[in-house]
Amino acid sequence: MKQSRWMSLVEAVTNVLVGYGVAVATQWAVFPLFGLHATLQQNLVIGLIFTAVSLVRSYLLRRAFEAWRVKAPAAAAPTALCHRCSTTDVPQNSPAPSFR
Template sequence: MTQTRLGSLIETIINTIIGFAINYVANLLILPLFGFHITPGANFLMGLLYTVISVARSYCVRRWFNARLQRLAATMATSIEARQ
């Protein structure tokens, strides 16, 4: 069973939202330890830009793997049918 494109997109968005929340807090806590001081608003905007990039990347990778798995399953099914 393969995942639909909409299912892939929804999963990617939910996963990225969770990552956004974790990274938002982590940036506020970790960056000052390295001498970088960032406002909550700048942190949010920076995180939002990276989130858009992350959603696009995750969606493309998921669809690519899904297509490869589908082709592999079809090849295996053909091979099994040929043996019978």
Template sequence: MEQTKLGSFIEACINTAIGFLVTLALTPVVYPLFGHAFTLSQNLGISAIFTVVSIARGYVIRRWANARIRRAAYRLARAQRPTGHKES
């Protein structure tokens, strides 16, 4: 079954939202380990930028993968057709 563009977008958003929450939780621990400290406002701004990029990345990858799977299924179906079979 092919995933719709809306389904791809929703999947990318849910995946990224989970990542956003994990990032917000880890940032106060990880950044200081590398000598950086950010305010909550700065952390939210930085995370928002990466979140937008992540949603776009997830959507593009999902659509690309979906197209590849569909082409592979089509090729497989054509290969499984008995010889001499004509398309209607």
């Protein structure tokens, strides 16, 4: 089943909102380890900037993979099955393949 653009956006937004909370908490804990001291407000703004970038990235990747998924089955479909060995594109009167 194909995922609609709207559901791709809903999934991306949900993923990014959860990620935003994790990012801000991680920044709050990790920044001091590297000598970076940001206020809570600064951490929230930094998190929002990265969240916006992440939202766009997530949506574009989802759409690219959805387009790839929709196109892939037609290109990957076998054209014929060999009655002896179940491999594709082998004429029925050819000898069975040898595996060494």
